[in-house]
Amino acid sequence: MDAQIRVARAALHMWEEPCLSGRSGSGAVFFSGCALGCIFCQNREIASGKAGLVIPEARLSEIFLELQEKGANNINLVTAGHYVPQVIRALACAKSQGLRIPIVYNSSGYEKAETLRQLEGLIDIYLPDLKYLTPELAAAYSHAPDYPQYAMEAISEMVRQQPQAEFMPEDRTEVSPIMRRGVIVRHLLLPGHVREAKKVVGYLHETYGDQIYISMMNQYTPMSEKFADPNLNRRVTKREYERLLDYAAEIGVENGFYQEGATADESFIPKFDYEGVRKK
Numbered sequence: 001m002d003a004q005i006r007v008a009r010a011a012l013h014m015w016e017e018p019c020l021s022g023r024s025g026s027g028a029v030f031f032s033g034c035a036l037g038c039i040f041c042q043n044r045e046i047a048s049g050k051a052g053l054v055i056p057e058a059r060l061s062e063i064f065l066e067l068q069e070k071g072a073n074n075i076n077l078v079t080a081g082h083y084v085p086q087v088i089r090a091l092a093c094a095k096s097q098g099l100r101i102p103i104v105y106n107s108s109g110y111e112k113a114e115t116l117r118q119l120e121g122l123i124d125i126y127l128p129d130l131k132y133l134t135p136e137l138a139a140a141y142s143h144a145p146d147y148p149q150y151a152m153e154a155i156s157e158m159v160r161q162q163p164q165a166e167f168m169p170e171d172r173t174e175v176s177p178i179m180r181r182g183v184i185v186r187h188l189l190l191p192g193h194v195r196e197a198k199k200v201v202g203y204l205h206e207t208y209g210d211q212i213y214i215s216m217m218n219q220y221t222p223m224s225e226k227f228a229d230p231n232l233n234r235r236v237t238k239r240e241y242e243r244l245l246d247y248a249a250e251i252g253v254e255n256g257f258y259q260e261g262a263t264a265d266e267s268f269i270p271k272f273d274y275e276g277v278r279k280k
């Protein structure tokens, strides 16, 4: 992407972890472009950078304030890593005008620690993926054999900045306590890759214990195109997901999220119709 900010959607989003979405939703701003190029990407339309409207920094600040006004529990910066300097300025401007809800940095994990250090003090909740620990798998599925190294260093920096989770005072109208600060690391279980998933969850638990939350996801949805790797042409089975959850319980993961029911559903993919991007 170039220096112009491109955004595909800015709206209340109900499909994050309950401590982020709550009842009123997370104020998700979907930036166009992505530093990774996963072959199974379900958000290809925006990850490729094709969808999205170019907006000035001042409009981005306004969008943050508008989402707060709509009742968002937080501002959720989805894949903003390639716009960090612009986001820092837009956040500073919005904060000076009354933005007070937590800021979530939602990322593939393919980040440089030095970039994250620039965000210190501005981000309340880090929400990275840890997709793989095996370089060969990261190369095959995301063209990035160095992903594990960068993602491990990035998560370490995120935990340094937010070493302990905190929640808002209990609100009985809410579905769950709402997070105020902390780190939630996501892992999307890929079909046929329970062993890799266990390695990821084991590493996170051994390294960070209950300092972080681990979100284990089963929502992988095959694309309409067929891949040479047959694993990618099917969904995760119930048994595969259970094996991962059983393992997490066995090793003592308590701060965890899992998905219920048949969640491999298209409803997780929002419409990138520029909702909330243009000024009304």
Ligand code: SF4
Pocket (backbone or CB within 6 Å): 034, 035, 036, 037, 038, 040, 041, 042, 043, 044, 047, 079, 108
């Ligand atoms: S990190 Fe996510 S958005 Fe980026 S290419 Fe991979 S699946 Fe798509």
